[in-house]
Amino acid sequence: MIKQYLFLALLALSFTANAQNSLSLAGNWRFEIDRNDVGVKEKWFTKTLADNIKLPGSMLDNNKGDKVTLQTKWTGSIYDSSWYFNPRYAKYRQPDDLKFPFWLTPAKYYVGAAWYQKDLVIPASIQKLLCG
Numbered sequence: 001m002i003k004q005y006l007f008l009a010l011l012a013l014s015f016t017a018n019a020q021n022s023l024s025l026a027g028n029w030r031f032e033i034d035r036n037d038v039g040v041k042e043k044w045f046t047k048t049l050a051d052n053i054k055l056p057g058s059m060l061d062n063n064k065g066d067k068v069t070l071q072t073k074w075t076g077s078i079y080d081s082s083w084y085f086n087p088r089y090a091k092y093r094q095p096d097d098l099k100f101p102f103w104l105t106p107a108k109y110y111v112g113a114a115w116y117q118k119d120l121v122i123p124a125s126i127q128k129l130l131c132g
Contacts, residue, residue, distance in 0.1 A: 023126060025118065029053050033064065034113035049117045065110030068098060072109050 030049035039045075053062045070084075070093060083089045083101060092099040
């Protein structure tokens with residue numbers, strides 16, 4: 001029982017120390033979509049990525065991905081399929097003015113690998129914690 005309390009006390013102390021010596025990762029990051037999942041093979045980790053993204057945030061928040069089209073292959077959905085063929089919905093199926101009536105349909109879509117990259121300067125106080 002005493003060991004459990006000691007462990008919990010040390011764990012709480014560790015979280016307190018880490019919170020005081022934390023480094024925010026929020027902000028601008030370099031970013032690149034890896035459509036063909038070749039980044040590891042081509043060693044993208046050794047190059048500077050070309051695009052940018054702001055974190056925290058999603059690809060959708062940052063307007064990353066592909067424009068949604070009639071050919072978008074959704075990973076899952078519940079919808080009324082008549083939207084795809086009913087003449088009264090034809091005006092909403094125009095490539096330049098596409099309007100999906102389905103709940104939570106994003107403006108951009110991407111499924112696959114993506115790379116995120118940021119240069120960090122680790123303060124001496126945190127380096128000391130990491131290196132002992």
